[in-house]
């Protein structure tokens with residue numbers, strides 16, 4: 001071949017290489033790759049003996065990625081019986097998204113035991129939550145042998161703690177900067193709390209690596225209760241964050257008003273009154289009582305959140321330190337609505353500090369203010385109903401759809417047939433559907449003191465007549481033999497259950 005031909009080939013190949021690289025960059029490299037299937041790899045490197053320190057009392061300083069990584073590794077080395085460290089994936093810039101399990105059984109899921117989680121620092125410049133979770137890890141592990149409450153919690157709960165969902169953003173955020181957007185976004189400039197699929201509105205934001213990792217994570221572990229920690233206000237804000245009725249896009253509105261702070265003004269409390277008319281409509285879930293309660297558990301166990309004081313004169317104040325998310329202001333693509341609608345996980349957004357990134361000398365006070373609330377909130381997972389769905393042979397039924405009647409946001413059983421639902425004391429009806437089985441419903445009562453244990457047996461659809469003759473659940477009061485079970489999930493969010501199965505197949 002002539003040299004000219006070689007040059008031409010090289011130019012063409014080179015052009016395509018550059019083109020594809022550029023396309024991949026623009027699309028977001030990680031988002032574009034099929035996500036590697038999530039497997040908590042408990043890497044032996046995390047048990048480096050050298051990391052074990054006899055008195056690893058955590059300092060009240062901010063911990064950048066390197067220091068945070070040292071800390072969680074050293075904790076897993078020091079407390080191998082109470083902690084397990086894993087990563088759910090990497091940030092855009094390649095930092096690990098660390099999760100520390102704190103539990104009496106950190107490596108093994110005890111069948112029947114609920115999983116809960118905390119996620120902090122998804123806005124990289126909202127830094128207090130990140131430090132609170134590091135202190136929480138230390139507090140829980142060190143208190144296990146000395147504090148009966150903590151021991152009970154760790155004996156009965158698997159707690160997953162992610163101190164930073166946006167480690168890249170944190171690295172460029174500045175200590176002492178209370179407002180603004182530097183470090184808020186991930187390394188590609190995306191707001192991670194606007195990056196999730198949305199039930200009410202189409203979300204066209206390009207899927208980011210950090211979001212994808214979290215979606216894989218929450219699809220593999222059935223979290224029952226969780227919170228995500230933010231800064232810029234002092235309030236516990238619960239779903240829905242979005243509502244079907246907003247007519248004006250929030251970011252558009254801010255753009256019109258030409259503010260230079262933030263993309264969407266979540267924490268721009270000064271402007272709140274201007275927008276009040278657009279934001280005052282609550283968007284309530286069918287679990288409003290539960291959300292209001294668990295948000296209150298945080299705010300009333302917090303030193304001052306429940307007082308509902310405004311961050312500064314004229315700023316928004318919240319009765320009892322809690323609010324419905326959309327009543328404050330609606331947003332599309334938030335993580336808490338996603339957790340709840342897609343996975344039935346009760347997630348609350350907790351704004352811990354008026355200043356997003358206060359100076360480190362204030363951290364001891366923040367820890368003192370939040371410690372009890374952080375612990376008590378997680379214990380709320382031990383109320384409501386739980387149990388197993390099994391077939392006639394006593395084998396677990398995986399992926400059975402469950403809902404509590406009147407609460408049409410459903411959830412699914414795990415591969416062990418487990419389910420959990422946080423409910424306040426009262427009488428309820430549970431409805432269970434699984435392919436190939438007759439639908440099942442059952443009345444039950446929830447009391448204040450302990451969760452109701454309720455196992456449900458499903459009968460093959462072919463055995464219908466047989467099934468209706470025998471008393472399938474002996475313990476249930478008001479069992480109506482032969483009553484026609486509902487043919488499917490119905491109600492004001494009736495489309496959710498079918499959408500969820502579609503979404504599962506799309507997003508894995």
Ligand SMILES: *[C@@H]1O[C@H](CO)[C@@H](O)[C@H](O)[C@H]1NC(C)=O
Pocket residue numbers: 078079080081
């Ligand atoms: C962990 O548990 C094992 C078995 O109970 C025990 O032998 C070991 O000493 C424990 N290790 C630590 C560091 O507590």
Ligand SMILES: *[C@@H]1O[C@H](CO)[C@@H](O)[C@H](O)[C@H]1NC(C)=O
Pocket residue numbers: 255258259260
């Ligand atoms: C605000 O308006 C000024 C003048 O119209 C313009 O130069 C500036 O870019 C605007 N800022 C934003 C954030 O839109």
Ligand SMILES: *[C@@H]1O[C@H](CO)[C@@H](O)[C@H](O)[C@H]1NC(C)=O
Pocket residue numbers: 243244245281282283284
């Ligand atoms: C939306 O608007 C309809 C009709 O105006 C109203 O009935 C409904 O309650 C509203 N929903 C929310 C969540 O605000």
Ligand SMILES: *[C@@H]1O[C@H](CO)[C@@H](O)[C@H](O)[C@H]1NC(C)=O
Pocket residue numbers: 319320
């Ligand atoms: C605030 O909390 C009190 C005490 O729990 C309760 O009675 C009241 O209804 C709450 N108010 C709001 C608006 O949530």
Ligand SMILES: *[C@@H]1O[C@H](CO)[C@@H](O)[C@H](O)[C@H]1NC(C)=O
Pocket residue numbers: 387388453455
């Ligand atoms: C419910 O099922 C679980 C798992 O099979 C079993 O361990 C438990 O004893 C059952 N509880 C009741 C009340 O039947």
Ligand SMILES: [Zn+2]
Pocket residue numbers: 123126193230231266
């Ligand atoms: Zn935030």
